[in-house]
Every structure is written in structure tokens, then in C-alpha cells.
Amino acid sequence: MLAVVGGPRRRGNTDLLMDEVIRGAREAGASVERVFLADLAIEPGDGCDACRKTSRRVRRHDMVGLYDKLFESDVWILGTPVYWWGPCAQLKAFIDRWCLFGEDGRDRAQGKRAALVATFAGKNPDTARHAVGMLQDSFDYLRIGFTEQLLVAADDRGEVARDRLALGRAHALGTRLVLGR
Ligand SMILES: Cc1cc2nc3c(=O)[nH]c(=O)nc-3n(C[C@H](O)[C@H](O)[C@H](O)COP(=O)(O)O)c2cc1C
Numbered sequence: 001m002l003a004v005v006g007g008p009r010r011r012g013n014t015d016l017l018m019d020e021v022i023r024g025a026r027e028a029g030a031s032v033e034r035v036f037l038a039d040l041a042i043e044p045g046d047g048c049d050a051c052r053k054t055s056r057r058v059r060r061h062d063m064v065g066l067y068d069k070l071f072e073s074d075v076w077i078l079g080t081p082v083y084w085w086g087p088c089a090q091l092k093a094f095i096d097r098w099c100l101f102g103e104d105g106r107d108r109a110q111g112k113r114a115a116l117v118a119t120f121a122g123k124n125p126d127t128a129r130h131a132v133g134m135l136q137d138s139f140d141y142l143r144i145g146f147t148e149q150l151l152v153a154a155d156d157r158g159e160v161a162r163d164r165l166a167l168g169r170a171h172a173l174g175t176r177l178v179l180g181r
Contacts, residue, residue, distance in 0.1 A: 001025055001032040001177065002073035006080040006091030008038035013119040013154040016161055017170045018079040021117060021150075024174025025077075033069055037090040040066075045096040063097045070098075075113045075177050076144075080131060082120035087131045101142055109142040115177060116148070117170065121155040148173055 003022050007014030015036075022032045040062035070076070080087040087095070101109045116135055118128045128151045139146040150173050154160040160167070 001075045003077045013160040014079045020170035021174040024171035028175045028178035030178045079117040113145045125151040
């Protein structure tokens with residue numbers, strides 16, 4: 001299982017919720033690798049299309065090391081705060097680098113499952129609809145099952161640590177991703 005924390009705020013709401021999802025998954029027996037995107041240098045794509053044409057990892061940056069993790073993991077958990085109604089830039093840059101999954105590469109994605117953890121300041125989970133919709137369409141294209149979205153209202157750094165309901169939902173999500181219930 002691969003857990004990708006897109007939110008750049010360490011010990012922020014996304015980070016803390018992702019920890020709970022991971023804890024739930026590990027307690028249920030999964031091996032989970034955690035990646036904190038802000039620790040990595042993933043350049044925005046420049047549309048060169050080279051990886052698509054050659055199926056090779058052309059650019060030398062930290063995304064290179066993530067491809068094998070993506071290919072090998074049966075479940076992906078992505079975490080992002082809502083930034084301007086969409087995902088944060090770190091997660092978007094990472095997703096833009098899924099070009100190796102384009103067209104023929106979709107076979108490598110088929111059958112995987114994915115879940116999203118998204119935090120947002122407002123009280124209305126609908127705020128996350130574009131981030132959710134973007135991922136839903138992307139996963140449909142890749143033939144990945146987008147099984148769950150955990151959408152949590154929180155704003156100040158680490159505020160979610162006091163939200164026992166949200167932490168419990170995150171833990172339960174991790175368990176479900178492994179045990180399927
Ligand atoms: C640049 C930026 C843009 C944001 N845009 C939104 C938004 O469109 N809607 C919203 O509800 N909250 C928005 N927020 C608030 C964050 O989603 C919220 O504070 C979240 O809990 C941050 O998660 P973190 O603690 O993991 O960083 C924004 C925050 C920042 C820094």
C-alpha cells in the first residue's frame with residue numbers, strides 16, 4: 001500500500017489524518033509505505049511527452065523513485081488539503097507525472113484501488129468536489145477503483161488532532177482498505 005501525503009504542512013490536518021489511515025491499515029496487517037511529497041523535488045511536467053513516447057523515465061528528479069512504488073502498490077491513499085477548490089500543487093505535480101500510465105501504461109494501473117483524504121476550511125464537504133471529481137475521472141481512465149473519500153473540515157494546523165470522530169473515520173478507512181469491511 002502506498003500513502004502519499006500531498007499537504008506540505010508537517011503535522012498539519014492532512015498529515016495527521018493520513019497517519020491514522022496508515023495506522024489502521026498497518027494494524028490490519030498491511031505493509032504501507034508513506035511518502036511526504038514536500039520532501040521530494042517533483043518538477044511540474046513540461047509537456048515534452050517523452051515518457052509517453054518512449055515509456056521511459058526521462059527526467060531526473062524524485063518522481064523516478066516513485067514509479068516503482070506506484071506500480072507495485074495495490075492500493076494508493078492520497079492526501080491533500082483543498083487549495084482553491086482543487087488539490088494542493090504538490091499532489092497535482094505528482095499526478096501530472098503519471099504520464100507513464102498513459103494509453104498502453106494503463107494496463108499497469110488496472111485493478112488497483114485508491115482512496116482520498118481531503119481537508120478543507122469551510123464546513124461544506126462540497127468544497128472538495130473538484131478535487132474529488134478530478135480524481136474520480138482520472139481513476140476511471142486508469143481503471144482504478146476509487147473506493148473512498150474521507151473529507152474532513154479543519155483549518156488551523158493540527159486542529160484535527162482534537163476531532164476524535166475524524167481520527168476514528170481515518171483509522172477505520174485504513175482498516176477497510178485492507179480488510180474490505
Ligand atoms: C493556499 C490555500 C488555499 C486554500 N483554499 C481553500 C479552499 O478553496 N477551500 C477551503 O475550504 N479551504 C481552503 N484552504 C484551507 C485548507 O484547506 C485547510 O486549512 C486545511 O485544513 C489545510 O490542511 P493542512 O493542515 O494539511 O495544511 C486553503 C488553504 C491554503 C493555504
